[in-house]
Amino acid sequence: MIARFDLAPLDGITKRVFRRVWHARFGGADRCFIPFLSPTDQHILTPRDRREVENPEGLPQVPQIMAKRAEDFVWAAETLADMGYGEVNLNLGCPSGTVTAKGKGSGLLADPDRLDRFLDGVFSRAPVPVSVKTRLGYQQPEEFPRLLEIFNRYPIACLTIHPRVRPEKYRGQVHLDSFALAMAESKNPVCYNGDLVSVPGVRALESRFSNLGAAMIGRGAIADPALFRRLRGGPAATREELRTFTEELYQAYQDFYGQAAPASQRMKEVWFYLIHLFEGGERLGGRMRRSRGPRAYEELEAQIFQELALLDEPLGELV
Ligand SMILES: Cc1cc2nc3c(=O)[nH]c(=O)nc-3n(C[C@H](O)[C@H](O)[C@H](O)COP(=O)(O)O)c2cc1C
Structure with a gap:
């Protein structure tokens, strides 16, 4: 064990x-x-x-x-x-x-x-x-x-x-x-x-x-x-929890860097993995990877939360 x-x-x-x-x-x-x-x-x-x-x-x-x-x-x-x-x-x-x-x-x-x-x-x-x-x-x-x-x-x-x-x-x-x-x-x-x-x-x-x-x-x-x-028997993440988490993380990166551009870059690196928890996330995940600038990132993140269902387990290879 x-x-x-x-x-x-x-x-x-x-x-x-x-x-x-x-x-x-x-x-x-x-x-x-x-x-x-x-x-x-x-x-x-x-x-x-x-x-x-x-x-x-x-x-x-x-x-x-x-x-x-x-x-x-x-x-x-x-x-x-x-x-x-x-x-x-x-x-x-x-x-x-x-x-x-x-x-x-x-x-x-x-x-x-x-x-x-x-x-x-x-x-x-x-x-x-x-x-x-x-x-x-x-x-x-x-x-x-x-x-x-x-x-x-x-x-x-x-x-x-x-x-x-x-x-x-x-x-x-x-x-x-x-x-x-x-x-x-x-x-x-x-x-x-x-x-x-x-x-x-x-x-x-x-x-x-x-x-x-x-x-x-x-x-x-x-x-x-x-x-x-x-793994310790607790509940899965809810959509609301994930939304709060990504918002707080984005804000914390903006506070750290003093600007949105590097903060959105960091968030895209997190989403590279997180997108696997959303059903059919490849399309919006791919668009987010190719996107430029904080505005595009913010819009795509909002769209993911609005449109995609959460999975029980991440899907696909995380490479
Ligand atoms: C982007 C990235 C950065 C990493 N940075 C480190 C690091 O600083 N030190 C380290 O020992 N391993 C690093 N690794 C390896 C991970 O700690 C881990 O061994 C690897 O991702 C395999 O475990 P996982 O399948 O659970 O992710 C890194 C891996 C990735 C993908």
Whole structure:
């Protein structure tokens, strides 16, 4: 039985403004992961990073760090520990070419010996528990047994596994057989992440892995903002709730940016997933994606709420 549900970090989406509004309106996640900070060797927390990790609302959050040098990771972990964080997360999953070219994110998985040295540096000096978010490998799932052996040498607070390899990004079938290996052989607690978008989907995972204690959900929780609540037996989102949520979020983005154009851009990124909760949403969703400017966005959103019926579960692939 899955006892803990985490909100995945989605850079550009689940940033501070989103987390605050979503948590107040729906929430239900035990922890919200903050999209990665990427410290440079200057060891300076930029004003943007600081804004992201400040937490006056007291949300249950775990910040994520992406680094390739242990000393940069440890510096960021110390800074975050000083701000009151009790856990930090290491990003070993990011598939972006600009990130992996620098040997960060899933780029660290390409050289297991280097990864081992990096983890040694991190775990010998980190001031707070460190959890890890990883893929199965850099190129192919066959790399995973070796990586798991390395992970097993360190006291990882939780090993969150997205069972895909880097070229697969976030599409295609997840490799559940490799995830099963982690369930059987990980010495550290394991959390599953990938493609959970509905209550039945989560229940199916639970019946396949009865010892699984934690799951992390990203896109599914944007497509259905009440998913965590429903997983705990609560009601589905109503149309009114969703309308209030999107209005409040749009307003919060406008307050944050001081203008409507970037706020509407952010909202379109949320709607990229949320539209799947509306019956026959492809047409208006596509129009919204292609639209320009806040006025067009506002009109299309009003039309979606006016014309489309709500589904029980998000429909289609959230890619
Ligand atoms: C737009 C976008 C941004 C993401 N940003 C991050 C990030 O900052 N850190 C991270 O570890 N994973 C990031 N991910 C990966 C997600 O956390 C998650 O692993 C992935 O979406 C699969 O889970 P899901 O199917 O529940 O969404 C991102 C994914 C997407 C689609």
